[in-house]
Amino acid sequence: MRSNIMTGIWLLIFIAIYDISDAASINDRCPMPSKLKYNYDFNWKSKSHEWENTKATPGFLQLVLSWTPTFCESLSLSSQNKEFQCRNSKYFGLVVHGLWPQTSRATSVRSHPRNCRDEKQLDPAFVKRYYCMMPDEDLIQSQWEKHGTCYFKTANDYYGTIETLYNSLNIPDIASMKNVTQTNVRNAFLTLNPKLPASSIQVSTNYEKRLKEIKICYDLKQQYVRCSS
Numbered sequence: 269m270r271s272n273i274m275t276g277i278w279l280l281i282f283i284a285i286y287d288i289s290d291a292a293s294i295n296d297r298c299p300m301p302s303k304l305k306y307n308y309d310f311n312w313k314s315k316s317h318e319w320e321n322t323k324a325t326p327g328f329l330q331l332v333l334s335w336t337p338t339f340c341e342s343l344s345l346s347s348q349n350k351e352f353q354c355r356n357s358k359y360f361g362l363v364v365h366g367l368w369p370q371t372s373r374a375t376s377v378r379s380h381p382r383n384c385r386d387e388k389q390l391d392p393a394f395v396k397r398y399y400c401m402m403p404d405e406d407l408i409q410s411q412w413e414k415h416g417t418c419y420f421k422t423a424n425d426y427y428g429t430i431e432t433l434y435n436s437l438n439i440p441d442i443a444s445m446k447n448v449t450q451t452n453v454r455n456a457f458l459t460l461n462p463k464l465p466a467s468s469i470q471v472s473t474n475y476e477k478r479l480k481e482i483k484i485c486y487d488l489k490q491q492y493v494r495c496s497s
Contacts, residue, residue: 298359298400301352308405309389310413312382318414324381326419327372328493331433332365333482335442338474353403362439364402365481366411367430369419372496381418390423398427401434419488433490437461448479457482467494 312318340354348354353363369381390412395405402408408427416426440456442448450471457469470483485495 298403299356300396300399304392304395304405307389308395308409310406310410311386312414318383319378320383321378321381322384322418324371324379324418326369326381326488328370328496329419329429329486329488329490330368330370330495331430331484331486332368333362333434333484334365335362335479335481336360337443338478338480341478342474351404356403360403361443362482364430364434365407366402366415367426367433368415370485370496374496381415383414383417385413385417387413387417387423394423394427398431401431429490433484433486437464437484442479449477450479453479453482463492465492465494468492470495 312320336353336357340348340351340357343351343354353360371380374380390409392405395408398408399405402411412423412426416423420426420429437457438460440453440460442453442456445452445456450473454466454469454471458464458466464484468485470485471479472481472483474480483495485493487493
């Protein structure tokens, strides 16, 4: 009897240690800034290029992934040096740009929902929770306010959904591809994700034909759906 009890105790200790080490490995999978910016709140009204659309009805969701090398190359050298993601680019390949509620049959980019609610600055601990997936506090805050508020009730709902969708994808090793073209990247995703329909993924490049973004579309129940053109 005593032997069984001791065995059970050691098993619980082992599980506890395993869980802690597993959590640590998740948190340590990318570098973290020593501290976040003091102010990373987002105010769309202060941005000349921003607008508000609270009347559009979301018809589907678009998970947008950004290729770090191309993003960083689009910045000036001084800007690259200021971006944590770019200074540590070897740790960040394909990261999440955001999850965008989109309206069906949009006539322009302004047809989609945008900046639906003003929200307070997210807690630093919350931001760090998702930093490896979206390595910038300004990005995490702005995507929640610009896009998340147009369909999700809370930031927890929004980022929990992003994490679920992102983790459900098998991401190809783009950095090791010899020829990173739209077709090759798209085919790599389709091969690694057999349930992903060809109509549910869009791959875009910049003017130099370098990989820029990958968009994957879901219905409001988070099932793959055809991306609108």
